[in-house]
Amino acid sequence: MTVLAQADLRLDANAIDYLLLAFYFFVVLGIGYLARKQVSTSLDFFLSGRSLPAWVTGLAFIAANLGAIEVMGMSANGAEYGLPTAHYFWIGAVPAMLFLGIVMMPFYYGSKVRSVPEFMLRRFGKPAHLVNGISFAAAQILIAGANLFLLASVVNLLLGWPIWVSVILAAVIVLSYTALGGLSAAIYNEVLQFFVIVAALLPLTIVGLYKVGGWDGLVDKVAGGPGGAEQLSSWPGNQLTGFGDNFLSVLGLVFGLGFVLSFGYWTTNFVEVQRAMASKSMSAARRTPIIGAFPKILMPFIVIIPGMIAGVTVTELQGENKAALMAGDGAESGATFNDALLLLMRDLLPNGMLGIAIAGLLASFMAGMAANLSSFNTVFTYDIWQAYIKKGESDEYYLRTGRTVTAIATVLAIGTAFIASTYSNLMDYLQQLFSFFNAPLFATFILGMFWKRMTPTAGWTGLVSGTLAALGVFALAETGVWDLPGQGASFVGAGAAFAVDIVVSVVVTYMTQPKPAPQLVGLVYSMTPKERLKHATTGDDAGWYRSPGLLAGIALVITIVLNFIF
């Protein structure tokens, strides 16, 4: 946290900016208040009563991921590595989101589970359920802390308040609307936040591009900078992966990032899947991630490009400072890549637009944290409290538990904010967490969904050994035994977790008893009648433009074209 304070980043906000910011908070809390009226059962609170239209859940789907981490972390990445960062979107997110909508959503929505761990319970039984429930809950608290820390550093710059004051104040605001309105409030706010974030970043990008002399100007400046021309094309991305060899780098990106990390993240992360589960029909649930994929494809242009512009125009980040930061030393200016977006805003935006940009950043923080909280309280209440601690209470009891748990989680997140503050590039921290939790989960899921022989024991042993493998790689990289700079350590960790999980699951499966076939209907592909995986094509779900398959095809073509251009 002291890192941010060293460089003088105080934004020159005036009364108008504060007014715009205040109005935003007024609307956010208003949504929480209005959504509260709809909450009368625990299903309303945790899954919005499964009633939302696809465009709302689709935008919430990506907004939940578009936390301050994503916005500030990805622009930090853009400043440090340049265009290869786009892999997180085009190789990473988009194919996985389409896969979720087309292949996996029918199982999630069709089986009527209320959470991803609950799917584990029905497929693999209690041990896998408990392992997954606890590791997911722990990960959410850690990530919520990272969001809190980012918000605190923004407010610290803006108002000069001590970090701990802004951490607590921000936590109280998010807490009040998620505890009041549950998932609906979180989702509606995420949709609102999405638009505010775009309204903040799009003008910033346009002004920034004018400043550097258009796209050509940016290309010239980046090529002449410390990263060189390599930062202008997304492949092979050696700087990002830390692999010197081009082939290994591409392999690391496609398999580590693209396949294991991203598929693991997007298809099994309940934060995301929960948004789709809240939609009103199977068709809407399948369209949720696919609709989300379209804005996701375009996101690099308003997140990574501002980062790159900051890396060549902002005094504190360009030239020698950038070279020093890339080498892993502190820059003389005291700035870090995490400051890229803030510094660019300071340099380019007049009062008025500045207020909206600040609102956008705070919005993105709250979107992320509210998403963490609303999925944490669901998993904790349904999968830990109701399943193992207090069974068979009234629905009202669990609704109350959900609200209490939200408050406790907020307090815990304040604690983990201080862990997050020790990393200089927060994406490194997050990719690290994902390699521990999501990569093995994805392996277990994909085996479990398509291989009916897989046994309950294999389910949990695979998960545990996968996570241990990722932790092992992390330990080797941290202690310097295995030198993996950049984000290579988390890519390798994810790959190891995935491979170990698969091997252990297969070996254990052949030594233990599978579940009886009738219990696998709706959970395993070959055991599920094809009609159960279909969705209605009438009424609100009619029309070619609502066909999940076609929409997914269009998104895929756009992504491939973009990969060729950049």
Place this chain on the structure above:
Amino acid sequence: MADESRSRSAGVFDIRLIIALLMGVYGAVLTVLGIGFTTDEDMAKSADININLWAGLAMLVFAGVFVLWAQLRPLTVPDNVESDATEEEAVEPGH
């Protein structure tokens, strides 16, 4: 129980109008700032673009489109709920 919550959430408020409200207010404030209160210093800062004015106008247009959308396609309580959705409360998951 499920049907009740479904119809209520459709009727209570329309998120499109709330988005339009926020964007409309932002757009109006920025447009006024852009027309009346933009100094040369501001212009120099933002690469000689009157970004407040342009962003403000864009937000007003955006808000207008959302209001129009909400007017043309008002929220309705779905009457043809998918067959599998009606039985969602009947299934007691996980036990």
